[in-house]
Amino acid sequence: MTEKPNVPARRSPRLHHEVMVGVTSDRGSFSGWGTNLSSGGVFVNSQSAPSIGTRVSVILQLPGAGDCKLQGRVAWSQPSGPGVDEPGMGIEFIDPDHATQELVGHMVEKLSQDLSA
Numbered sequence: 169m170t171e172k173p174n175v176p177a178r179r180s181p182r183l184h185h186e187v188m189v190g191v192t193s194d195r196g197s198f199s200g201w202g203t204n205l206s207s208g209g210v211f212v213n214s215q216s217a218p219s220i221g222t223r224v225s226v227i228l229q230l231p232g233a234g235d236c237k238l239q240g241r242v243a244w245s246q247p248s249g250p251g252v253d254e255p256g257m258g259i260e261f262i263d264p265d266h267a268t269q270e271l272v273g274h275m276v277e278k279l280s281q282d283l284s285a
Contacts, residue, residue, distance in 0.1 A: 190227040191259070193218045193242075200256070202228065207273035209243065209260040217245040217257035226259060230275045238264050238272075 189202040189212050204211035210228065218224065220242055228236040240259040248255035264272070 187231070188229040190229075192225040193222050195222075203254065203256075205272070205276055207261075207264075207269050207276060209240065209258060211254070211256055211258050213254055213256040215248050215255055217247075218242050220245060223262070224259060226261070228272070230271070231279070233271060233275060236268060236271060238262075238268060 187202045187205055187210075188199060189210060190197065190199045191212060191214075195218050198214065201213045202210040203213060205228070210226070222242045224240050224242060226238045226240050228238065230236050239262045241262055243258045243260040245257040246252060246255055261269075261272075
């Protein structure tokens with residue numbers, strides 16, 4: 169069952185572009201593709217996800233910028249199943265420092281411009 173109750177409205181521009189993401193929680197670590205990125209969070213393709221509300225460590229591999237380390241929480245999940253195109257989880261970034269938030273926001277803006285050109 170898809171769980172998206174009380175997901176807040178989008179607060180920042182989003183980019184539908186693949187970036188490599190590493191996620192670590194108390195259930196272990198995995199790498200996957202983040203397919204929807206903003207300065208406030210990322211959607212990560214995954215066949216399974218930690219429970220809603222689980223705190224996670226996130227490493228984004230941003231093109232030309234190297235690794236970007238953030239803390240987050242699983243805001244919602246979409247399990248695999250019939251009719252589900254992209255199983256995975258939405259991760260909301262928790263209190264990123266200003267420099268990190270600016271870096272991710274700038275990367276979203278730059279990639280959006282590059283992809284629309």
